[in-house]
Structures are given as C-alpha cells and as structure tokens.
Amino acid sequence: MTRTSTPRRPARRVLAFAVALALTPLTACSAGSLGSSSDSSGDGTTITWLTGADETAQATAKSIVAAFEKANPGITVKLDGKPAGGDGDNLVKTRLQTGSMADVFDYNSGSLFQQIAPEKNLTKLTGDDAVAKVDDSYDAQVSVGQDMYGVPYGTAFGGGVMYNKKVFEQLGIQVPQTWAEFTAAADKIKAAGIAPVIQTYGETWTAQLPILGDFHNIAAAEPDWAEDYTANKAKDATDPVALAGFQHLQEIHDKGWANADFASAKVPDGMRLLADGKGAMYPILSGNITTLAQAAPDKVNDVGFFALPGTDAATNGLTAWFPNGVYIPNTTKDAKLEASKKLLAFIASPAGCDAQSQASPPTGPYLVEGCTLPSDVPQVTKDVQAYFDADKQSPALEFLSPVKGPNLEQICVEVGSGITPATDAAKLYDQDVQKQAQQLGLEGW
Known part of the structure; x- marks a missing residue:
C-alpha cells in the first residue's frame, strides 16, 4: 500500500468492521437470513445497510442488527454485501452517483471519505442524536468543515511495536520512549541471542510500519507537516524528521537486528517468533493481535504494545488509525x-x-462515549487504549492528506533488505507521490 493508506494484506481486515475476501456484491440478508430488500415490513419500516460481504463483516453487522431490531421492533434492517478493495470502492461511488445507494452504508473515514463528495451525496448529522455519543477525536474523520456525516464502526488501532514482555523483564528493559532507548534495547536483546526486531517481508505491506507508524513523531515536531505535504511544500527526502522513518528501517538491517528469515517470513511466522521469545519487538499494526491469538493463543498476554519512539520522550505517542464510518446517503x-x-x-x-464485541473481540478502543472494552481483551488492546485515554495519539497521515504513492511497500522492502539506502528510498518515494498527486489534480504539484 502507501505512505498515506492503511497497509493491506490479502484477504485480511484488522478490525471487526473490516472487509476481507472479495465476494459477489448485492447478497441481501436480514439479521442472518437471506432475503430481498423491500420497502416495508408489516406496518413498520425496512431499511437496507450496505456492508462488507466477507464473513467477519457480515457477522458483526448481523449482531448489531439483531440487537437493534430487538430494541426497535418497528424497524427491519436488511444487509447488502459489497466486495473488498477497489471493487467495493467503485460500487460505493457508482451507487452514490446514480442515486441507488442503500439507506445506510459503511465506508472509509479520513481522506478517503472526502473522495465520495460528502456535501453532495450524504445526509448531514451535525447536532443529531445519531452522533451525540461520538468521541470528539473522531469528528474530523467524518466531517467537512463544521458538518458531520457519520459515526464510527469498529475500533481504532495503532501502528507501533508489539513486544515480548517476558524478554523485556528478563533483560531488565523498560519500554523505550526515544529512538536512542530503542537502539540500546535492540543491542541488548541481540547480545542475548534473540532477534531484536522482527520483520516479515513475505507480506510486503508489513515493511512500511517503521515509516507509517512514525507519523505521530512527525506531527509532534511539525504540526503543519500534513498540510504542507499535501501542498507539495514538505518532502520525505529533505525533511530530517520525515526521513527518520526510512533511516530507522535501514538501521534495522545494517545492525543485524532482524530475524534471519525476514525476507520470506509472513505475519503468522512473526507472531510465533514474538510469542516464543525468539524475537522481541515487531513493528506492526495493533489490530494484528487477532493473528497472534491464532498463532499462539496461550501466549497472547505475554505480548504488549508501545508506540514507535522518536527523539523526544515528552511527545512520545501513538500513530492512530481510525474506524470506518457508517453514513446515510441523501437519497434516504x-x-x-x-x-x-x-x-x-x-x-x-x-x-x-x-453487539460488535459479541461478534468479534475488539482490537482497540471504541470511540464512543460510554463504551468500555471487555475485561478479557488482550494486553495489546489495553495498551492501545491507554494512549487514547491519555490523549497521546494523533491520526495517521492517511486521515490528514489524500496524497499517496503506490510503491511504498516495495521501496521499504528494498531499504529493509539493504538494497536501497534510506536517502535514495525517500527520494524515490517523493517521485512516486508526485505522480499520484498530479493524477489527483492537486494544487501545487
């Protein structure tokens, strides 16, 4: 994927609201049973919700619908399925453009939300009861100016480092809050015969995390960076703060911190290394706790999570990915x-x-007032929640800028494999970004 987009892996979705397998769209069902969409249900009202067609998305939506219909007996909700990825994006945009969208649909928040022309296509919810309990941190992700259009669906998650707590305890290592502390920890872990930093380039999207997860540090040092980046006034190759993520990725390779099989290992392999204490730190999205639970269910709580550190411990915080939104088209x-x-x-x-938690264990905090995590969620989820509770988080770049480049993961693999130096890689990515920005017709490019 890209510097400004959530990293993707085939047929996966990190959160309960996410999309995975690309299935045939327009399969309609109501609270778990197949059926056709109609305008009424007895004397009540029937509405249709367009959501992901994959098993996880359908299970989550069905759980919500069952609870909602029980609380609102005069309303029936039927589910339509949409495919994952680009096909799903195209379906949403086509339905909005043709006035044939379902009564309710879920879709991306952040910059991708802006691409569906909310002012033209969606119903404003500002001040409505529908958004009364939405956490303030989420408002900007589904708003244009002062107008709000959606509610969060699923949980937030972070880009940072999963770590083996037992290894840290045995070696007397504290969670690092600066990169200098991180490097000292990595050297100590390596001296103990353990791979300090797990890398899994068998799934190339994972190579991006030392860069994607570093954005909080950029924003903390340069609050206007995302705006300047969008206006072609800030570059990765010429800004030392932005370049740091590329340099850290090179350092992981140059200091021999990675696991021996980094070139072919995949996420489940990385999770097993982490759980077994053969690897100590794994830069990854926190939502991948679900993979850890599958790979090593008895060791899930041996693993914690911390934000990628920068240069200043005082500003250390989490790069956060926000949930998708649920929206109402203005044709409803x-x-x-x-x-x-x-x-x-x-x-x-x-x-x-x-209802969402019953369908799938949450992998991060719900951004809704009054929502609490179940007591038995993994330690990783609790650690991510702590950053939100302390207000030590900021949005990933994709929620602040539409600027993208399609080749970041390949560029990162080259850096992490010792093929391309960090400075050259940053220049390559700046060129990659420029092509995309020009295609979008952005000013200044």
Missing part, C-alpha cells in the same frame, strides 16, 4: 431516514459497541 428520505438515524445512533452507543 422520510420514515427510512428516521429509521436510519436510529440505526446509526444505536451503532454509536454502548449497546452497539457490545
């Missing part, structure tokens, strides 16, 4: 509009959060 009218708003209000409520 009258009784269906009122029913749709009730569904959104339910999703963004403690009852809605509980």
Whole structure:
C-alpha cells in the first residue's frame, strides 16, 4: 500500500468492521437470513445497510442488527454485501452517483471519505442524536468543515511495536520512549541471542510500519507537516524528521537486528517468533493481535504494545488509525431516514459497541462515549487504549492528506533488505507521490 493508506494484506481486515475476501456484491440478508430488500415490513419500516460481504463483516453487522431490531421492533434492517478493495470502492461511488445507494452504508473515514463528495451525496448529522455519543477525536474523520456525516464502526488501532514482555523483564528493559532507548534495547536483546526486531517481508505491506507508524513523531515536531505535504511544500527526502522513518528501517538491517528469515517470513511466522521469545519487538499494526491469538493463543498476554519512539520522550505517542464510518446517503428520505438515524445512533452507543464485541473481540478502543472494552481483551488492546485515554495519539497521515504513492511497500522492502539506502528510498518515494498527486489534480504539484 502507501505512505498515506492503511497497509493491506490479502484477504485480511484488522478490525471487526473490516472487509476481507472479495465476494459477489448485492447478497441481501436480514439479521442472518437471506432475503430481498423491500420497502416495508408489516406496518413498520425496512431499511437496507450496505456492508462488507466477507464473513467477519457480515457477522458483526448481523449482531448489531439483531440487537437493534430487538430494541426497535418497528424497524427491519436488511444487509447488502459489497466486495473488498477497489471493487467495493467503485460500487460505493457508482451507487452514490446514480442515486441507488442503500439507506445506510459503511465506508472509509479520513481522506478517503472526502473522495465520495460528502456535501453532495450524504445526509448531514451535525447536532443529531445519531452522533451525540461520538468521541470528539473522531469528528474530523467524518466531517467537512463544521458538518458531520457519520459515526464510527469498529475500533481504532495503532501502528507501533508489539513486544515480548517476558524478554523485556528478563533483560531488565523498560519500554523505550526515544529512538536512542530503542537502539540500546535492540543491542541488548541481540547480545542475548534473540532477534531484536522482527520483520516479515513475505507480506510486503508489513515493511512500511517503521515509516507509517512514525507519523505521530512527525506531527509532534511539525504540526503543519500534513498540510504542507499535501501542498507539495514538505518532502520525505529533505525533511530530517520525515526521513527518520526510512533511516530507522535501514538501521534495522545494517545492525543485524532482524530475524534471519525476514525476507520470506509472513505475519503468522512473526507472531510465533514474538510469542516464543525468539524475537522481541515487531513493528506492526495493533489490530494484528487477532493473528497472534491464532498463532499462539496461550501466549497472547505475554505480548504488549508501545508506540514507535522518536527523539523526544515528552511527545512520545501513538500513530492512530481510525474506524470506518457508517453514513446515510441523501437519497434516504422520510420514515427510512428516521429509521436510519436510529440505526446509526444505536451503532454509536454502548449497546452497539457490545453487539460488535459479541461478534468479534475488539482490537482497540471504541470511540464512543460510554463504551468500555471487555475485561478479557488482550494486553495489546489495553495498551492501545491507554494512549487514547491519555490523549497521546494523533491520526495517521492517511486521515490528514489524500496524497499517496503506490510503491511504498516495495521501496521499504528494498531499504529493509539493504538494497536501497534510506536517502535514495525517500527520494524515490517523493517521485512516486508526485505522480499520484498530479493524477489527483492537486494544487501545487
């Protein structure tokens, strides 16, 4: 994927609300059973919700629908399925453009949300009961100016480092808050015969995390960086703070910190190394705790999570990815509009959060007032929650800028494999970004 997009792996989705396998769209079902979409259900109202067609997305939506219909017996919700990735994006945009969108649909938040022309296509929810319990940190991800259009669906997650707590305890290592502390820890771990930093280039998207997860440090040092980046006034290759992520990736290779099989290892392999204490630190998205749970279910709580450190411990914090949003197109009218708003209000409520948790264990915090995590969530999830509780997080770049380049993961693999130096890689990515920005017709490019 890209510097400004959530890294993807084939047929995966890190959160309960996510999309995975690309299945045939338009499979309709209501709270778990197949059926066709109609305008009414007895004397009540029927609305349709377009969501992911994969098993996880459907299971989560069905759990919500079952609880919602029980609380709102006059409303029936039918589910439509959409494919993952670009096909799903195209389906959403086509339906909005043709006025054929379902009454409710879920889609990206952040910069990708801006690409579906919210002012033209969506129903404003500012001040409505539907958004009353949404956490302030999420507002900007589904807003244009002062107008808010959606509610969070699923949980937030972070880009940082999963680490083996037992290895840290045995070696007397504290969680690093600066890169200097990180390097000292890595050297100590290597001296103990353990791979300090796990890399899994068998799934190339994972190579990006030392860069993607470093954005909080860029934003802390240069608050206007995302805006300047979008305007072609800031570059990775010429800004020392932005270049640091590329340099850290090179350092991992040059100091021999990576596991021996880094070139072919995949995420489950990395998780097993981490769980077994054969690797100590794994730069990864926190949502991949689900993979850890599958690879080593008895060792999930041996693993914690910390944000990628920068130069200043005082500003250390998490680069956060925010949940998708649920939206109402402006073609939804009258009784269906009122029913749709009730569904959104339910999703963004403690009852809605509980319904999601029942379908799939949360991998991060719900950004809804009154929602709490189950007591038995993994330590990684608790650690991510702590950054939100302390307000020590900032959005990943993809939520602040539409500027993208498609080749970041390949460039990162080359840096992490010792093929391309960090400075050259940053220049290559700046060129990659320029092509994409020009295709988008952005000013200044």
